[in-house]
Amino acid sequence: MVKIRVFIPHLELKEIFEDVVKKLPQYETIQIEQQYVFGTPDDLAKYGDADVLVARGMTYEVLKKLFPDKHVIEVHVSSFDIFDALVECRKQNAGKIALCLHNRKFKSMKELEELCGASITIYDAPNEASTEAAVHQAMEDGADIFVGAGTMCGICDRLGLKRVHIHTNEEAVEVAMKEALNAARTIRQERAKSDIIEAMLNHSEEGVLAISDRGRILAINNQAYRIFQISTVDSLVGTPAAELEQADDWENLLHENQARERILKIKGKDYYVQYKHLSEEAAETGALVFIRNTDRIMEEERKIRKGLAEKGLTAKYSxxxxxxxxxxxxxxxxxxxxxxxxxxxxxxxxxxxxxxxxxxxxxxxxxxxxxxxxxxxxxxxxxxxxxxxxxxxxxxxxxxxxxxxxxxxxxxxxxxxxxxxxxxxxxxxxxxxxxxxxxxxxxxxxxxxxxxxxxxxxxxxxxxxxxxxxxxxxxxxxxxxxxxxxxxxxIPPLRERREDVQELVDFYLTRFACEMGKRIPTVTPEAAQLLMQYDWPGNVRELRNVCERLIVLNDSDFVSAELLRQLKIFRESKAREPVILPEEQMEDTVYSRLKPKKKKKELAEELGVSRTTLWRMAKRQSELEQKQREQEISKRRSE
CATH class of the missing domain: 3.40.50.300 (P-loop containing nucleotide triphosphate hydrolases)
Known part of the structure; x- marks a missing residue:
């Protein structure tokens, strides 16, 4: 959702804005809010949560300085609006007019004065302090009527001075709102593109870094977090890329001003690293760094070249x-x-x-x-x-x-x-x-x-x-x-090496976030303490399952203690009572053991026998087991 915030100084302008908004196209992904603000109060900084800001006069000037990276759109005061206000002054028989504006000049000032039947002096008024000073200066200069926007009118009312307010017409509001709407649509499109690119990067098996011309990280994907063994509580955007790995080869790669590729050792493992400028013509615009595990590359080459990587005949871990x-x-x-x-x-x-x-x-x-x-x-x-x-x-x-x-x-x-x-x-x-x-x-x-x-x-x-x-x-x-x-x-259970829990949680949260294309959540200190205190009866396998469940079910950027409780992550384990099957079901005992692993058909194919033969073998086995039980019972009775 993209938010547009419109700053309204008085009720008259509020009605104009509402009429204009009704005529504009409606988008489900764009939200328009109104905020009543007169002048430039100190709390203007708290309204920066919107993506596009619309204001006029001094409010616009202050917002532009407060939020230089946002879209701040001005509702312009047109020359016709000023002309209408000056005509009003003539009706009041003014002799000397003080026109309080910011950055406005008129080429035909003589003609305006003749039209109004009064002399006109322009006073620069970029903010409240300067407007206050302008009003007092105009008073000393002998002005008998003041023309300006809302802030000047408020000062004149306080001092008991005659004033004429420059009104904003509907056309100026409509132009500003259309510009705001176009900016909001552009922001929405860029965000959609960014989300797609982020999902693509996070599904990639390569670690990817985007680095600015000053060597700072602009973007980093989940795989790069794993490669550099960065904890889930750390944020890397804005930090120097050179600090990721304390190695001379890594720093040389980043500082040499040319595209290149090398084999580098990162955290004890060998990686194939490619450094490519974002623009070949302007290297100062930054670069992309691609990082791939050399073991994975060689494994892929071996699979392609030989095609002999049979399932179950190779070790997967080191x-x-x-x-x-x-x-x-x-x-x-x-x-x-x-x-x-x-x-x-x-x-x-x-x-x-x-x-x-x-x-x-x-x-x-x-x-x-x-x-x-x-x-x-x-x-x-x-x-x-x-x-x-x-x-x-x-x-x-x-x-x-x-x-x-x-x-x-x-x-x-x-x-x-x-x-x-x-x-x-x-x-x-x-x-x-x-x-x-x-x-x-x-x-x-x-x-x-x-x-x-x-x-x-x-x-x-x-x-x-x-x-x-x-x-x-x-x-x-x-x-x-x-x-x-x-x-x-x-191998000791996890409850006897609790100091390893945080590292395992970091690894699995990052891994599953990579696989699912989601953001890596931050684990709060309270949640981390709960994870450390849990006994983990299923050990690392249970911890892995818990982390996968957190990534699947959690849509926020944090894993809190309350979330762990809501999702019922920790459950008391109960011992299962042994199940004694009726004698007529004894033939299927062998299949009940196999059920978590293989189906009857798959097992028969793997053994190279028919399903009928498999059934006979199982039946023979159950008969043998039954005979052994009967012999044991007979032996106990004779004793």
């Missing part, structure tokens, strides 16, 4: 993606970096949402196997028979409905690379022996095959449960545990 400055997380990163230099198996332990997978990806990326496959599997997502075929593959004809040419397993896909086994504590005990053998012998045998295939795979596993307790309960093999747990990392 240690630089792990946020946090707390001692605990820094020690974990340092330890994981040391683990990356060797090929030993690693077990990552931590609560849900702490970032175990992030560490697994990073260890692979920093290792000598980084250019080899990275294969990930959630061990809790599949029942035993399907999990076995996924891990080790199967030969053609190994079972009814098997794919014609068989299927390669994940261990073979990860050859010379890394396999990440998430939720390793959920792997069935009957499959643990086979997994142990693979780790010991470094070879696999597909289902239905009589031959073995040597493999060179590093195993990184993760769990959010206490495996040692499962070992004591006979649910996990101790020899497999010690084979997996050659090197271990224990």
């Amino acid at each position: 240690f630089s993606d792990i946020l946090g400055k707390s001692k605990a997380i820094r020690e974990n990163i340092h330890m994981a970096q040391r683990y990356s230099r060797v090929n030993s198996n690693v077990l990552i332990v931590g609560e849900t949402g702490t970032g175990k997978e992030l560490f697994a990806h990073s260890i692979h990326q920093a290792s000598s196997r980084s250019d080899q496959p990275f294969v990930a599997l959630n061990c809790a997502a599949l029942p035993e028979n399907l999990l076995e075929s996924e891990l080790f593959g199967y030969e053609a004809g190994a079972f009814s409905g098997a794919a014609k040419g068989g299927k390669i397993g994940l261990f073979e896909l990860a050859h010379r690379g890394t396999i990440f086994l998430d939720e390793i504590g959920e792997i069935p005990i009957t499959l643990q022996a086979k997994l142990l053998r693979v780790l010991q012998e470094k070879e696999i045998r597909r289902i239905g095959s009589t031959s073995v295939h040597p493999i060179d795979v590093r195993v990184v596993s993760a769990t959010n449960i206490n495996i040692e307790e499962k070992i004591r309960g006979g649910q996990f093999r101790s020899d497999l545990y010690y084979r997996l747990n050659l090197l271990d990392i224990s």
Whole structure:
């Protein structure tokens, strides 16, 4: 919405303005307000919230000085208006007329005096003080009648002097309002263009800076905030661009007076930076700086050149993606970096949402196997028979409905690379022996095959449960545990490293604002305190979800404590009671485990079997589980 504010000095002019506004075109995006102001009061500065200001006389002159960057439009006093006032003086038999105006001259003054039958003296009156002085000077000069605008008339009334008011005609008001309306439409169009450009920039994967000829930031997109690791509470517009990064290469790039491109290190990462003048003919008008992550450029080139970036076979994250400055997380990163230099198996332990997978990806990326496959599997997502075929593959004809040419397993896909086994504590005990053998012998045998295939795979596993307790309960093999747990990392929950909350909030608010093309909101101190005090039972994953929710639901530029409460960001977690399925639903148990991950059709396609075969396999699994339960019940009764 664009606002026009019209300053009205008296009721007569108010009526004229209202009549003119009724005749003008109406726009939903333009609002016209009237403000009664006589003269130039001290509080004129408080009316600057409008985009276009319309006034006359001294009010116009003061507004122009108060708001040099705004559209201030003058309602002009025409020569005909002045002539009408002078004619009125003749009716009152004036002998000497004092004409109080600002910056007005008349070439035909002699003719005017003859017409009025009186001498006319012009006194300059740009403001109230000078008008007061002009009136007193005219009194000393012997003036018997005064002609001027509202401010002069007020002074004359106070001093008991004869005066004639110069009225503003409707035509002058109409001209001024049409000019104001055109200015408002232009402002609206420019804002719409600016919003489109801002949305485009904030959806860009490049960091973009607009810099003035003096080296100050004119505009900056969300990606640049992320690159320079600027907090959501800081505003950069108007600050020197050189202060973004304390590095000689960065300052040299900004100060050299030519278009250029370089590889620069910013916040420990390499970026491809392009510096382009806004005008090739006039470099002093400023420049645009485009910043792209070199890793992203090389990754894109690799995808285009080879077309081999298969889903699930590459690590997506590195240690630089792990946020946090707390001692605990820094020690974990340092330890994981040391683990990356060797090929030993690693077990990552931590609560849900702490970032175990992030560490697994990073260890692979920093290792000598980084250019080899990275294969990930959630061990809790599949029942035993399907999990076995996924891990080790199967030969053609190994079972009814098997794919014609068989299927390669994940261990073979990860050859010379890394396999990440998430939720390793959920792997069935009957499959643990086979997994142990693979780790010991470094070879696999597909289902239905009589031959073995040597493999060179590093195993990184993760769990959010206490495996040692499962070992004591006979649910996990101790020899497999010690084979997996050659090197271990224990990731602390977010409640034990609260000092990392602000950095994570800054990162995710900025990230989601970038993705959605919205402004980055500022977090108030009270809201930041609430976020720091919350226990985050879902850890970083919960914090990430909260930040995304704030960007989606919040339309203001601030995240306040009241907003967090209104959106019910913090909820008490309640333990869920275990659900015991009726016996007739036992066949679908295996699918209930799969439901969050894959549909039956997708799973059948991935395994290379028909849906009927998948159903038979699941049924066979449920029958086996039922038989095991009956044996356990029978054993307890005999005891």
